[in-house]
Amino acid sequence: xxxxxxxxxxxxxxxxxxxxxxxxxxxxxxxxxxxxxxxxxxxxxxxxxxxxxxxxxxxxxxxxxxxxxxxxxxxxxxxxxxxxxxxxxxxxxxxxxxxxxxxxxxxxxxxxxxxxxxxxxxxxxxxxxxxxxxxxxxxxxxxxxxxxxxxxxxxxxxxxxxxxxxxxxxxxxxxxxxxxxxxxxxxxxxxxxxxxxxxxxxxxxxxxxxxxxxxxxxxxxxxxxxxxxxxxxxxxxxxxxxxxxxxxxxxxxxxxxxxxxxxxxxxxxxxxxxxxxxxxxxxxxxxxxxxxxxxxxxxxxxxxxxxxxxxxxxxxxxxxxxxxxxxxxxxxxxxxxxxxxxxxxxxxxxxxxxxxxxxxxxxxxxxxxxxxxxxxxxxxxxxxxxxxxxxxxxxxxxxxxxxxxxxxxxxxxxxxxxxxxxxxxxxxxxxxxxxxxxxxxxxxxxxxxxxxxxxxxxxxxxxxxxxxxxxxxxxxxxxxxxxxxxxxxxxxxxxxxxxxxxxxxxxxxxxxxxxxxxxxxxxxxxxxxxxxxxxxxxxxxxxxxxxxxxxxxxxxxxxxxxxxxxxxxxxxxxxxxxxxxxxxxxxxxxxxxxxxxxxxxxxxxxxxxxxxxxxxxxxxxxx
Amino acid sequence: xxxxxxxxxxxxxxxxxxxxxxxxxxxxxxxxxxxxxxxxxxxxxxxxxxxxxxxxxxxxxxxxxxxxxxxxxxxxxxxxxxxxxxxxxxxxxxxxxxxxxxxxxxxxxxxxxxxxxxxxxxxxxxxxxxx
Numbered sequence: 001x002x003x004x005x006x007x008x009x010x011x012x013x014x015x016x017x018x019x020x021x022x023x024x025x026x027x028x029x030x031x032x033x034x035x036x037x038x039x040x041x042x043x044x045x046x047x048x049x050x051x052x053x054x055x056x057x058x059x060x061x062x063x064x065x066x067x068x069x070x071x072x073x074x075x076x077x078x079x080x081x082x083x084x085x086x087x088x089x090x091x092x093x094x095x096x097x098x099x100x101x102x103x104x105x106x107x108x109x110x111x112x113x114x115x116x117x118x119x120x121x122x123x124x125x126x127x128x129x130x131x132x133x134x135x136x137x138x139x140x141x142x143x144x145x146x147x148x149x150x151x152x153x154x155x156x157x158x159x160x161x162x163x164x165x166x167x168x169x170x171x172x173x174x175x176x177x178x179x180x181x182x183x184x185x186x187x188x189x190x191x192x193x194x195x196x197x198x199x200x201x202x203x204x205x206x207x208x209x210x211x212x213x214x215x216x217x218x219x220x221x222x223x224x225x226x227x228x229x230x231x232x233x234x235x236x237x238x239x240x241x242x243x244x245x246x247x248x249x250x251x252x253x254x255x256x257x258x259x260x261x262x263x264x265x266x267x268x269x270x271x272x273x274x275x276x277x278x279x280x281x282x283x284x285x286x287x288x289x290x291x292x293x294x295x296x297x298x299x300x301x302x303x304x305x306x307x308x309x310x311x312x313x314x315x316x317x318x319x320x321x322x323x324x325x326x327x328x329x330x331x332x333x334x335x336x337x338x339x340x341x342x343x344x345x346x347x348x349x350x351x352x353x354x355x356x357x358x359x360x361x362x363x364x365x366x367x368x369x370x371x372x373x374x375x376x377x378x379x380x381x382x383x384x385x386x387x388x389x390x391x392x393x394x395x396x397x398x399x400x401x402x403x404x405x406x407x408x409x410x411x412x413x414x415x416x417x418x419x420x421x422x423x424x425x426x427x428x429x430x431x432x433x434x435x436x437x438x439x440x441x442x443x444x445x446x447x448x449x450x451x452x453x454x455x456x457x458x459x460x461x462x463x464x465x466x467x468x469x470x471x472x473x474x475x476x477x478x479x480x481x482x483x484x485x486x487x488x489x490x491x492x493x494x495x496x497x498x499x500x501x502x503x504x505x506x507x508x509x510x511x512x513x514x515x516x517x518x519x520x521x522x523x524x525x526x527x528x529x530x531x532x533x534x535x536x537x538x539x540x541x542x543x544x545x546x547x548x549x550x551x552x553x554x555x556x557x558x559x560x561x562x563x564x565x566x567x568x569x570x571x572x573x574x575x576x577x578x579x580x581x582x583x584x585x586x587x588x589x590x591x592x593x594x595x596x597x598x599x600x601x602x603x604x605x606x607x608x609x610x611x612x613x614x615x616x617x618x619x620x621x622x623x
Numbered sequence: 624x625x626x627x628x629x630x631x632x633x634x635x636x637x638x639x640x641x642x643x644x645x646x647x648x649x650x651x652x653x654x655x656x657x658x659x660x661x662x663x664x665x666x667x668x669x670x671x672x673x674x675x676x677x678x679x680x681x682x683x684x685x686x687x688x689x690x691x692x693x694x695x696x697x698x699x700x701x702x703x704x705x706x707x708x709x710x711x712x713x714x715x716x717x718x719x720x721x722x723x724x725x726x727x728x729x730x731x732x733x734x735x736x737x738x739x740x741x742x743x744x745x746x747x748x749x750x751x752x753x754x
Contacts, residue, residue: 065698065739066697066712066737066738079698079714081698081712081737083738104714104715105697105698105714106697106698107696107697177627178631181631185634185635188635188638188639189642192638192643196643200650202696202716203696204715204716207715246635251628252628252632253625253627253628253631254628538716544646544650545695546650546657547657547664547691548659555717
């Protein structure tokens with residue numbers, strides 16, 4: 001960890017200083033005049049190359065409606081009105097890629113109308129070298145810190161994190177029956193508003209509550225706070241299953257014994273993440289449409305809610321949250337590396353326990369013995385043997401149920417679950433690959449400067465859309481996993497170990513990619529949230545875009561926050577992601593092959609692959 | 624039923640029934656529901672999406688008129704040549720207030736003066752000044 005952090009700092013510094021600091025004044029050489037056209041939803045040309053120190057005079061002409069230009073890091077913002085060529089002039093004194101954005105809402109795809117000005121010499125090559133060096137350094141020198149505890153998946157006894165339930169007031173809140181209801185209620189209000197504004201508000205996303213509350217505020221908080229730090233805590237707050245749960249329990253708060261529904265058990269074949277994988281691939285595939293059309297987002301929320309309600313009625317407990325929900329699926333994946341866990345304190349107590357109230361729900365007997373009234377675990381987890389975060393939704397029912405106060409909600413080191421090899425699963429490995437591959441495809445469509453790709457993904461013409469679909473699927477569920485498989489096969493060959501199967505290596509290394517895809521989603525999310533955050537003010541004042549003005553802040557101008565810092569944040573995120581993935585990969589190699597030369601040799605292909613993937617992302621962000 | 628269930632039920636009812644009803648009822652059944660006091664709200668949409676809403680406005684001669692123009696989908700502007708009015712570009716999602724005292728009687732066309740779609744020229748509305 002410390003090693004990873006050190007190399008990260010090193011790479012950041014290298015990125016900052018390698019393309020030599022700024023020399024203004026005497027370096028301002030000649031100037032360059034560029035005529036640029038704008039149309040829905042692209043700058044033409046979308047990529048312009050200039051030399052550092054040049055004065056860039058952009059003469060911009062609109063081909064259709066009013067657009068605008070905002071230049072990241074230079075604070076230049078201008079409207080481009082049709083019929084009035086607009087001139088923007090600045091000195092390109094920073095090396096690297098400068099993102100330009102449309103500054104006036106021009107249609108649904110406006111937030112993704114992006115162009116690039118590349119100032120030579122571009123530090124892309126330099127940063128790639130830095131990442132390569134980082135890769136080599138982590139692989140070669142960073143101690144994995146893994147003390148061989150062969151064959152023992154229950155490493156948790158040795159950890160002693162801070163137990164939040166030790167504080168009596170937190171314990172009291174968790175034991176309070178109304179806790180989950182109170183968590184869900186604000187979310188439910190937001191969800192209802194999002195549905196209403198999605199269906200009946202303005203179709204312009206930037207001025208619609210559903211878009212801004214879901215894709216800027218919720219997604220931002222989810223990826224930047226919940227994913228890295230809070231396991232599946234979002235699932236405790238999530239209002240999607242509220243309707244189904246309340247209707248089948250026939251109670252909002254209290255523990256009632258009047259279950260309504262068929263209570264079937266979930267088919268054994270579907271007790272995995274394959275449904276999640278399919279759903280998630282679909283959502284990622286339609287990503288551009290979903291995140292730019294208010295009614296599509298509203299429709300998605302509504303269908304998830306209905307699916308949850310229907311599944312609640314037919315099946316027992318929350319099968320929706322455990323086996324179906326795509327959001328829950330990837331939350332579960334990243335929950336494994338989060339530094340928070342809910343576990344039983346002492347397994348011996350659980351073994352002696354006659355009630356198992358955390359799993360079966362409270363009974364009069366367990367309540368007489370000191371436990372509270374509680375429902376059975378909604379996601380079929382038994383706290384005594386639960387040794388990974390993936391499925392626990394932190395709903396607090398087990399904390400209420402336990403008569404022996406034997407549950408802890410405690411901090412732990414990052415990555416604790418990744419080395420839990422006994423529970424490695426093929427479906428989760430694919431989930432990890434989809435989050436990485438689908439993330440790359442999403443990034444290329446949304447943050448790339450290719451207008452035609454956006455048109456294809458936007459369903460503007462059927463043929464392009466079909467082509468986009470084929471490309472997306474080919475990459476996400478074809479090429480990417482295939483390359484990963486080849487890497488696994490190479491690892492096996494290099495290690496010279498015939499007893500370790502390629503499949504096992506494929507799965508193991510997929511888990512090692514989890515931190516990398518997490519950091520990529522973090523970088524991606526920041527570069528979407530920061531430019532669009534300022535819409536929140538006007539949305540609060542006029543959630544539906546109807547023209548009302550509740551708080552008098554409706555006409556607040558759009559202002560991107562800190563976008564000049566995005567390049568540094570993106571490079572740092574990639575470096576951290578790569579460092580952590582390599583470290584995890586090394587640990588996993590040790591688990592697969594045991595200590596020694598074999599493990600180290602087997603890590604090389606993986607190191608090469610993840611470094612190459614990272615450089616691919618770097619090319620998208622900064623190339 | 625316990626009291627806590629009733630309280631919870633009331634909260635859920637407020638969110639699921641009262642909140643939507645109180646927002647949607649005036650929107651669909653109110654007369655000029657989103658206009659601020661003393662103003663007439665005119666929403667500008669591209670011709671393809673329905674054009675000016677409302678397409679016709681009636682005002683009284685000699686009385687101060689306050690028109691709030693809201694550009695809903697792309698940037699529009701409001702131009703009424705007969706009364707010498709031009710709002711200039713109103714950027715998407717923004718609104719602009721135009722105040723004037725009509726001095727002549729008649730029905731006058733108003734247009735959008737910032738290209739907003741291929742059918743931009745068709746984007747016309749009517750302002751009638753009555754006695």
